[in-house]
Amino acid sequence: MANTGSHRFSVVTIVLTSMLLVLVVACLLFGSVHIDASVIFSILMGNDSGNAALNTIVLESRVPMILTAILAGAALSVSGLLLQTTFNNPLAGPSILGVSTGAGLGVAIVMLAMGGTIGGVMGDTIGGYMATLLAAILGAAVVLVILMVFASIVKSSTMLLIMGILVSYLASSIISLLNSVATEQGLQSYVYWGFGNFTGVSLDQMPIFAIVIVLSLVASMLMIKPLNALLLGTRYAQNLGVNTHRTRNLLLLITGVLTAVVTAFCGPIGFLGLVVPHIARLALNTSDHSRLMPVTMLTGAVTALLCSLISVSSPHGIIPINAITPIIGVPIIIYIIINRRKINYFN
Amino acid sequence: MAILQTHDMAVGFGQGSKRTTLLKGLNLKLEQGSLVALLGRNGAGKSTLIRAITCDNAPIEGSVEIDGNPSSLITKHQLSRLVALVATERIMGGAFTISELVALGRQPHTGFLGRLSKHDKEVVNQCLEAVGISHKAQQHIASLSDGERQKAMIAKALAQETPIIVLDEPTAFLDVASRIETMQLLHKLAHEQNKAVLLSSHDISQSLLLADELWVITSDHEVITGSTETVVMSGAMDRVFGDTSIFFNGNLCDYEAQLPTKVKVKLKCDDSNLTRCMTNALLRNGIAIDAASPFVLEIVASDKITLPNGKIVASVKDVVEYFK
Numbered sequence: 298m299a300n301t302g303s304h305r306f307s308v309v310t311i312v313l314t315s316m317l318l319v320l321v322v323a324c325l326l327f328g329s330v331h332i333d334a335s336v337i338f339s340i341l342m343g344n345d346s347g348n349a350a351l352n353t354i355v356l357e358s359r360v361p362m363i364l365t366a367i368l369a370g371a372a373l374s375v376s377g378l379l380l381q382t383t384f385n386n387p388l389a390g391p392s393i394l395g396v397s398t399g400a401g402l403g404v405a406i407v408m409l410a411m412g413g414t415i416g417g418v419m420g421d422t423i424g425g426y427m428a429t430l431l432a433a434i435l436g437a438a439v440v441l442v443i444l445m446v447f448a449s450i451v452k453s454s455t456m457l458l459i460m461g462i463l464v465s466y467l468a469s470s471i472i473s474l475l476n477s478v479a480t481e482q483g484l485q486s487y488v489y490w491g492f493g494n495f496t497g498v499s500l501d502q503m504p505i506f507a508i509v510i511v512l513s514l515v516a517s518m519l520m521i522k523p524l525n526a527l528l529l530g531t532r533y534a535q536n537l538g539v540n541t542h543r544t545r546n547l548l549l550l551i552t553g554v555l556t557a558v559v560t561a562f563c564g565p566i567g568f569l570g571l572v573v574p575h576i577a578r579l580a581l582n583t584s585d586h587s588r589l590m591p592v593t594m595l596t597g598a599v600t601a602l603l604c605s606l607i608s609v610s611s612p613h614g615i616i617p618i619n620a621i622t623p624i625i626g627v628p629i630i631i632y633i634i635i636n637r638r639k640i641n642y643f644n
Numbered sequence: 645m646a647i648l649q650t651h652d653m654a655v656g657f658g659q660g661s662k663r664t665t666l667l668k669g670l671n672l673k674l675e676q677g678s679l680v681a682l683l684g685r686n687g688a689g690k691s692t693l694i695r696a697i698t699c700d701n702a703p704i705e706g707s708v709e710i711d712g713n714p715s716s717l718i719t720k721h722q723l724s725r726l727v728a729l730v731a732t733e734r735i736m737g738g739a740f741t742i743s744e745l746v747a748l749g750r751q752p753h754t755g756f757l758g759r760l761s762k763h764d765k766e767v768v769n770q771c772l773e774a775v776g777i778s779h780k781a782q783q784h785i786a787s788l789s790d791g792e793r794q795k796a797m798i799a800k801a802l803a804q805e806t807p808i809i810v811l812d813e814p815t816a817f818l819d820v821a822s823r824i825e826t827m828q829l830l831h832k833l834a835h836e837q838n839k840a841v842l843l844s845s846h847d848i849s850q851s852l853l854l855a856d857e858l859w860v861i862t863s864d865h866e867v868i869t870g871s872t873e874t875v876v877m878s879g880a881m882d883r884v885f886g887d888t889s890i891f892f893n894g895n896l897c898d899y900e901a902q903l904p905t906k907v908k909v910k911l912k913c914d915d916s917n918l919t920r921c922m923t924n925a926l927l928r929n930g931i932a933i934d935a936a937s938p939f940v941l942e943i944v945a946s947d948k949i950t951l952p953n954g955k956i957v958a959s960v961k962d963v964v965e966y967f968k
Contacts, residue, residue: 301782302741385736522758526751528737532700536731537751537804538724582784584737585744587758641786642739 302581306588309580313595317367320602324363328609330354357500362605364503366495368510369563370573370601371594372555375517377570378577378593379552382524382586383545384444386454387643388630390571391556393458394444395465396437397567400560401491402468403436404429405475408483426502426561430509433561437553440464445549492617493564495605506562513555517590520548524586567619568626569604573597575633584642600625645712646673647807647840648697648727653706655689655696665704666692667865674842676807679834681851681872682844684861685885690844691812693861697842698727698810711807724752728801730794730811738786742796745785746771749803771802774837775829791822798829802837809833811843815850823847827854849897852876860884905932907967909952913943921946925960931967939967 325337332351340346340355373391380389380396391397407429447460476484490497498506523544526534531541559566577593578584604625608616637643654668666689674680674697684690695701699708699715708715710726718726728749737745749771750764760768772778775795785793794814801809811830815823827847831854834841842859845851851858851872858875860868863886868875875881881892881899889902909926911933913919922943923933942950947958951966 519756522751522754522756525737525740525748525758528740529735529745529748530731530733532731532733533729533735535700535720536698536724536727536729537748538721539751540720578739582739583744584739641784642737643786 302583302585302588305581306592309592310595313592313599316599317595317602320599320606321363321367324366324602324606324609325355325359327606328354328359329612329614358496361498361500361503362495362609363602364507365498365563366601366605367598368507369495369559369566370569370597370599371514372510372559372597373566373570374573374577374593374597374600375514375590376552376555376559377572378574378586378589379517379520379524379548380570381574382527383548383552384448384454384457385527385530386457387575387633388454388458388571389461390568391437391552392565392567393465393571394461395440395463395468396444396553396556397560397565398465398468398472399436399438399440400433400557401436401565402472403432403434403557404490404561405472405487406436407432408487409475409479426505430505430558430561433557434554435557436468437557437560438550440468441549441553445545490564491619493566493619493622494608494615495563495601495618496615497564498562502562506558509554509558513551513558514594516547516551517555520544520551521586521590524548524590525584528584528586564619566622568622568630569597569600572626572629573600575629576600578642579633579640582641647676648674648708648710650697650703651707651709653696653708654704655692655701656704657692663704667861667867668705670706670867672697672859672867672869674808674840675857676840677835677838678856679831679841679854680843680857680859681855682842682859682861683846683848683851683884684844685863688861688863688884689865690861693859693867694810694812694842694844698729699723721752724804724806726806727808727810728804728806730797730801730809730814732812732816735785739784741782741784742777742788742799743768743772743781745796746799746803749800752804767805768803771799774802774833775799789822790817791819791825794818794822794826795829798826798833802833807838808840808842811841813844813846815845815847823850827851830854848881848899852897863887903927904930906930907939908932908934908937909939909941910935910937911941911943918943918946922949922960926963929960929964931963 326334332354336346336351337355340352346352377390380391380394381387443464444461448457451457451460476487479487523539526537526539534541573596574593576596577589581588581592583589604618604621607621608618633640650670650672653670654665656663656665658664682690682693696703697708710718746768747760750760750767751758754760754764772781775798777792777795777799780788780792785796788796815826818826827850830841830843833839855872857870858872860875860880862868862880862883868878868880876894890899891902893900909931911919911922913922926933939952941963949957949963951957951963957963
C-alpha cells in the first residue's frame, strides 16, 4: 500500500530524528572531561563560562566532533548507496572497493611531498588542506576509474568486489612503502589517522568540510530519478531515456568527492558506507531511492554519532572509530548475507 | 503508414576486421495495431536485430526510421517516448512495488525529479488494469511469479505510452499457461491500444496462433516477412533450421523430429486425438504411418490394437515385436 509505505517512511524518519537529537545531546554531555549540563548549555547560548578550558572543550572539541560525525556519517552512507546502485552490487561500499584507500594514498603522497605530517593536522594553512583534499579526491577518482574499467570487463559482481579488495591492497602497500621513508612523527600521525576519528576537523576547516559534503549530498538527491531507473539494469534505464554513461560518471564523481573529503579529514572509516544503506532498506523495505536516500543520510549520521559517543566513553582515552564500526557492521552484513533469499530487495 | 521501417539495414556484431554480419538487406516494416513475432533458431540474430530496432546498437549498414525520422536524428529522450522495451534481464529492485515499477515507465514523461502528476498516476493505474495485475499493485516484485513479473514489465512498457513495444523473448522462462496468457495479452494490446508489438520467441505454436505477422530468420540468413498465413504457406518455416532431421508440421503448428523408421503401416482409427497419440507412439518406435501401406493396424483404444494378422494386442511394444 502506497500509504503504508509513506507511513513507514514517516515513522522511520521520526524515530531516526529523535535518536539523532538524543545522541547530539549525549555527545555534548559526555566526554573525557565531566562538564555540568547547565554550563554546557550556557556556553552554547554564547555566554562565557569564565573558564577558558571549558569554553574550548565545548566549542572547539565537542561541537565540531558532533558536526563532523553527522556530516561524515551521512556522506559515507550515501557514497555506499550510490556505489551499490551504480555497480549493481549490494555488497559494494567505499571502503571495501578501495575508494577510501585510494583517497588515503592521495593524502599520503601529498603529506610526504610537503614533508609534513599526515592526517593529525590537515596542514595548518588553507592551501595545505586544500592540497590534501584535492589529492584525496584524485586518489579516490583513480580507484573509481580502475573499478569502472574492471566492471566493463568482468561482469560478475563477486569478481568486481575481489578486484576492489586487490586495488585496496595495492594502494595500502604503496602507502606502506611511502611510510618507510617517512619521518617517525609522520608515521605516527599516519597510524593515528588510519584509526579513524571525528575530531580532525577544526572549526576553521568546518565551513569547507560542510559545504563540500552538503553540496554533494544535494547533488545525490538530484540523482534519485536515474538511480531508480538504474536498478532495472542498463538496458531498461537507457530505454527510459537515461543517459547511463553520463549518469554513472556523475554518480562516481559524487561518490569520489564524498568519500575523499571524509577520508582526508577523518581517516579511512570502514563499514559505514557498506552497512548503512542496508539498514535503511531493511527499515523501509523498499528499493525506491526517493525514500532510501534521506533515510540513509539520517541513519548514517545516527550511526556515526553513536560510534563517536562510544569512542569518547572510555576512561582510558579515545577508542579509534575503526575499532567500533566493524562491531556494528559485521553482524548486520552476516545477517543480510544469510537471509538474502528472504530479503525482498535482493530478489 | 509504418511506424517503424528499416532501409537496407545490415546487423551483426563486433568491430573492424572482427565484424560479423548476421543479416543484411533488411527492409522491414512495423505497423501499429499489429503483433509481429520474430522467429529463428538460437544465434540466428534475433536479439541483434531487436537491439538494432530499439536503437540500442547502430546497424552496420542502412538505417532505422521511426515515426518518419531517421534514428540518427532521434534523441534518447525522444526514443523513450517512441519505443518501450521488455528485456530478458533480471532486475535488481526487488523491493519496488508493482505500482512503483510501472510508475518508472512514466520517467520519459516526468520532470527532472521524477515526481508523478495526477495524470501519471491515472496512466499507471490504467496500465496495471490493462495487464490484469491491479490486485497485486502494492506487492513487491520479489514476491511475484515469473508470469506476473512479466506482466508487470509489460505494464511498465505500456506506461511509457509509446506507439511501439519491443519484447525480447517475453515468454522464455514461463510455463505453458503463463506463455499463452502473455501472448494473448500482447495480441489484445496490439489490437485494442493500436500498438505496434514486436516480440522474439521460440514458442512457435503460440506465435503462429496469435501473431498477425511473422519475421522468420532462415538458416541461410534471410528474413522472410509477411502475414502469418502467407509466410507459413511459403514454406519459410522449413528453412529455419538447415537440418533435415527436423521438419515443420503444419497441422501441429510446430516442429517435429524426423525419426528413423523401418516399417510403414496404415492406421485405421475414428478418433483424431487417439490417431495422433498412436502415430507418435509408433513413430518413436520406428514405425511410420503411410496410407498406401499394405499393413493395416486397427486402433480401438490405446491398449487395444488389432494387428494385420487379426490378433489383438495391448501395447505398441507388441506391435514392434510383431514386425520384427
